[in-house]
Amino acid sequence: MPTKIKLAMILIVAALIGGLVAIQPGARAVAQGDAAAQLKRGEYLVHEVARCIDCHTPRTADGELDMTKLLQGAPTWFTPKIKPKGKWEDRAQDLTMSGLASKWGEERLVKFLSTGQKADAPMPAYKLTVEDAKAVVAYLRSLPGKKKS
Secondary structure (H helix, E strand, O other), rough: OOOOHHHHHHHHHHHHHHHHHHHHHHHHHHHHHHHHHHHOOOOOOOOHHOHHHHOOOOEEEOOOOHHHHOEEEEEEOOOOOOOOOOEEEOEEEEEEEEEEEHHHOOHHHHHHHHHOOOOOOOOOOOOOOHHHHHHHHHHOOOOOOOOOO
């Protein structure tokens, strides 16, 4: 093979490798951006739509949510005059990584949130889209929860 052709091929390969290296950081930034967007979506769904924080976050003495213990489980703060049939939970579970988010796998949590599976009262059944359920799970799994002593 003539030297000029070898040199041209080396330059083409180098340009391709250089292009791939240049693309890689951008691809990672997009992936990180997607992950950040997913976490933000999950936080919005947990806090504003499903209102998980209302039952799964303990309250202070004056009835405000104790955000220092966000989603770490709490006593059920209400009881209906007539309890529904079936089991009634007196405590909402810890949904962070110190609780359910680590005990249940991602797949199980997504299935629970997207298929309308019934839990013990007063927990309602949710039928989120799979994408929304994945965002909720990503957010819950981003919360460390209780510090282990």
